[in-house]
Amino acid sequence: MREGPISLMQLGQSDWLSWIFFIMFIMMMQFYASRLQAQIWISEISRALSKLEEYSNDSARKFVEEASKYGRSQDEIRTMFEKVRGFFLIEPVTLDPYGAIKRMEHLLNVMRSHLNATMMEIAPKADGWKRSNLRDQMAGALTLDMIYRIIRHYFILGRKTQNLIYIAQIQMLLPEIMRIAKAYWKAGDAFRLGIPIGDGIGPLVALRLIGNAEPSEIAENILGAEVEIEGRKVMVVKAKGPGSEVGRPGLAIERLVEGREGKVSLIVTIDAASKLEGEPTAEIAEGIGAAIGDPGPEKYKIEEVATKYGIPLHAIVIKEDHLDAITSMGEEIARSADEVIKRVKAIIGSKTMPGDFVIVAGIGNTMGVGNKMGGA
Amino acid sequence: MSDGKKKVPYGFYIIWVLSLAGILIISTVFLYLGLSNLKEITGESFLNIIMGIAGLGIAAKVGYDMFKARISLKEEAFEVLTELLCVICGEKILREFKEGDYVGKVSEDVCPKCQSSPSIVAIYSRTPKGKEKRY
Ligand SMILES: [Zn+2]
Numbered sequence: 001m002r003e004g005p006i007s008l009m010q011l012g013q014s015d016w017l018s019w020i021f022f023i024m025f026i027m028m029m030q031f032y033a034s035r036l037q038a039q040i041w042i043s044e045i046s047r048a049l050s051k052l053e054e055y056s057n058d059s060a061r062k063f064v065e066e067a068s069k070y071g072r073s074q075d076e077i078r079t080m081f082e083k084v085r086g087f088f089l090i091e092p093v094t095l096d097p098y099g100a101i102k103r104m105e106h107l108l109n110v111m112r113s114h115l116n117a118t119m120m121e122i123a124p125k126a127d128g129w130k131r132s133n134l135r136d137q138m139a140g141a142l143t144l145d146m147i148y149r150i151i152r153h154y155f156i157l158g159r160k161t162q163n164l165i166y167i168a169q170i171q172m173l174l175p176e177i178m179r180i181a182k183a184y185w186k187a188g189d190a191f192r193l194g195i196p197i198g199d200g201i202g203p204l205v206a207l208r209l210i211g212n213a214e215p216s217e218i219a220e221n222i223l224g225a226e227v228e229i230e231g232r233k234v235m236v237v238k239a240k241g242p243g244s245e246v247g248r249p250g251l252a253i254e255r256l257v258e259g260r261e262g263k264v265s266l267i268v269t270i271d272a273a274s275k276l277e278g279e280p281t282a283e284i285a286e287g288i289g290a291a292i293g294d295p296g297p298e299k300y301k302i303e304e305v306a307t308k309y310g311i312p313l314h315a316i317v318i319k320e321d322h323l324d325a326i327t328s329m330g331e332e333i334a335r336s337a338d339e340v341i342k343r344v345k346a347i348i349g350s351k352t353m354p355g356d357f358v359i360v361a362g363i364g365n366t367m368g369v370g371n372k373m374g375g376a
Numbered sequence: 377m378s379d380g381k382k383k384v385p386y387g388f389y390i391i392w393v394l395s396l397a398g399i400l401i402i403s404t405v406f407l408y409l410g411l412s413n414l415k416e417i418t419g420e421s422f423l424n425i426i427m428g429i430a431g432l433g434i435a436a437k438v439g440y441d442m443f444k445a446r447i448s449l450k451e452e453a454f455e456v457l458t459e460l461l462c463v464i465c466g467e468k469i470l471r472e473f474k475e476g477d478y479v480g481k482v483s484e485d486v487c488p489k490c491q492s493s494p495s496i497v498a499i500y501s502r503t504p505k506g507k508e509k510r511y
Contacts, residue, residue, distance in 0.1 A: 018420050193475050195456055196499050207480055242478035327501075328456055334500035370480025374463065374495045 038164050041171040045155050048174050052148040055185040059141040066192050067134055071125035080122050084138065085145055105297035115139075129194075129243035133367060136244040137191035140184050140326075147181050183323035190328045191244060196368035198324040201333055202270045203369045205340045206238035206362025215371045218255055221247035223371050229345055231354030232265075241366035249361050250298030254305045256359055262309030265356035267302065268316065268347055270340060271363040272333075275319035282336040283319040284343060291315035292363045314347050316340055389442075396438050403431020456501045460494040462487040473499055 029036075064081060068074045089111050092103035119126075119135045126134060151170065158166035190197055196204065215225035217240065224237045235256055239247035249269075257264050271291035275281065290302040290313055306313045318336055348358055407428025413421035456473035460483055467489045477483070481496045 015419050018423055022419075022423060193456075193473070194478065195473060195501070196479065204479060242481070329500050331457075331500040331502050334498050337498075368478045368499055370478045373480050373497075374482050 034164060035162075038158075038162060038167055041167045042155070042159055045151070045158070045167065045170055045174065048178055049148070049151055049155055051178065052144070052151055052181055055181050056141070056144040056148045059137075059144050059185055059188040062188055062192060063134070063137050063141045066137065067123050067126075070123035070130065070134075072122060077122055080118070081138070081141075084118060085142065087142060101297055101300045104295060108295065108297060132243035132245050133191050133194050136365075136367075137188055140188050140191060144181060144184050147177065147184075151177065179323065183327055186328075187326040190326075191367065194242065194244075194368050196329045196334075197326055197365055198320050198329050198333055199272050199326065199364040200329055200366055200369050201272050201318045201320075201337065201340070202362035202364035203238040203241065203366035204329075204334065204362070205270050205337050205344070206236050206360065207241075207369055207371070207373065208337055208341055209234070209236045209344070209360060209362075210238070210371070211373050213372065219248050219252035221245045222249055222252035224252065224256065225372065229358075230349050232348055232352055232356050232358050234348065234358045234360055237359060237361040238369075238371070239364070239366040241369045241371055244365055244367035246294070246363075246365050248298060249292065249363055250294070250301030253359055253361060254301045257305045257309060257311065260357060262311070263357060264309065264311050264359055265352045266312050266314065266348065266358045267306055268314045268344055268358070268360045269302070269363055270316045270344070270361065271318075272320050272325050273317035274322040274325070279319055281320050281324065281330065282332040284336060284339055285317050285319060286343060286347070287315045287317070289313055289315050291317050312351060314351070316343055316347075392438070392442055396435055396442070399431050399435045399438065403428045403435065406431060455503075456499065458483075458496055459498040459500075460485060461497045462490065462492060462494040464492045465490045467494070469494060 060081065064074050064077045067077045072080075089107060092100050092107060094100050115135055116131075119131050119138075122138075123131055123134055154166055154170045157163075158170065187197070189195075209227060209229070210225040211227065213225040213227045213236075215223040215238075218224045218237065221240045222237060223240050224235050226233060226235050228234065237249060237252050237256070239245045239249070253267060257267075267290075269291040271293065273285070273291065273293075275283065290299050290306075292299045292302065302313070305311075318333060318340060320330075320333055324330060324333070344360060348360075352358055405428075406424045410421045410424030410426075410428055413424075458471055458473045458477050460469040460471070461467075462469070465487065467487050469485065469487070471485070477496055477499060479496050479499055482493050483496055485494055486492075487494050
């Protein structure tokens with residue numbers, strides 16, 4: 001008789017206790033949820049960071065390994081590489097925009113010759129072709145190093161301050177950052193082996209148009225060859241291959257037009273352009289203007305000289321993911337060259353008369369793409 | 377070429393498997409306790425069932441993550457191909473890319489039909505659907 005109420009009371013007590021624990025647990029979760037979230041994100045960033053470090057170190061190691069085949073020891077190259085790490089270009093002031101393009105052009109020229117001189121020291125025995133590939137392989141490794149440093153900066157800042165904003169920002173950008181980093185990491189191998197990259201579709205089309213014609217140098221690392229297309233004299237311009245080179249197409253077009261005192265009927269530029277998500281790779285689009293993705297000076301020169309003489313500017317772009325542009329050229333992009341050539345011919349046929357002079361420029365990195373068919 | 381990628385962190389795997397097993401055991405115990413007391417529904421048995429289900433859910437998620445990670449650690453398929461065309465007889469040859477190849481080059485290869493030297497007309501990477509390219 002006495003046991004009944006007691007056992008009931010005991011049961012009620014343990015029931016109460018578990019409810020109290022449960023509610024306390026929920027409250028604690030509420031209280032610590034943001035802390036916990038921050039911790040989860042921090043560990044995610046930390047994992048990504050070690051992956052980034054791996055990418056960065058791996059591409060630097062591969063660069064040193066590859067460069068050491070051309071006259072210097074790995075230790076010497078490593079020291080020189082450490083010196084170039086953190087290399088930067090300070091963009092010119094645009095507060096007073098007068099001459100900003102000229103100043104930018106000057107800075108880019110200085111940077112190019114500086115990097116080339118550095119490569120000369122790092123790989124004295126490499127030929128020009130290999131040296132430019134090495135230079136851009138190094139540029140990829142430097143970019144990865146930069147990405148790693150920036151992410152590390154925000155990671156340490158976020159961990160130090162426990163500021164959810166810092167952490168959340170990085171965590172949300174992480175998938176895209178990792179995608180870019182991976183592309184740069186893969187690009188290293190393409191540059192090491194000299195495989196054409198997606199950006200090379202412009203020069204590839206130019207090479208197809210040049211065929212067996214004999215090219216000659218027009219401007220720094222830019223070649224041109226005159227061919228006949230449907231009765232028009234067409235000067236086809238591309239960067240000097242097969243090393244990793246974009247050259248100065250703007251300067252070349254300016255010289256060509258000035259050399260003919262403006263007697264040019266049409267300028268067509270062909271370049272890879274970044275596609276929107278959802279658009280098919282290697283989709284071809286036509287438009288007006290200069291299709292060229294340089295920091296400014298080259299595009300400026302083309303627009304300037306075309307405006308001066310009233311030459312129509314037509315553009316053909318081949319759409320691709322901006323990460324495809326720096327890694328090996330995909331089959332569908334390479335195959336699109338035939339269709340681009342058809343489009344070029346159609347534009348020339350409809351916009352000019354037989355006997356006219358036309359400039360067609362294949363813009364982009366010419367790595368792995370030669371200068372004429374069946375020859376160098 | 378991607379030696380850096382092949383390092384599988386074994387310690388990480390062991391921790392993963394152990395925690396997965398732990399969660400599984402604990403959640404089954406909870407579920408058992410909850411279900412065996414089901415005759416009289418008390419707060420405790422209700423709580424046990426919830427804990428058990430949540431635990432199983434977490435275990436499923438951890439297992440799925442592990443499965444996914446294993447897949448991504450597998451070697452990625454890729455190939456870079458060089459397409460050659462013999463100008464004399466029009467024979468097309470497709471082979472793997474070799475260092476030193478570039479579009480427009482007269483290759484050292486020999487045309488199987490007429491023994492002359494074919495030219496390289498295209499170099500591209502081919503990636504099977506759903507795979508990532510390696511270069
Ligand atoms: Zn043949």
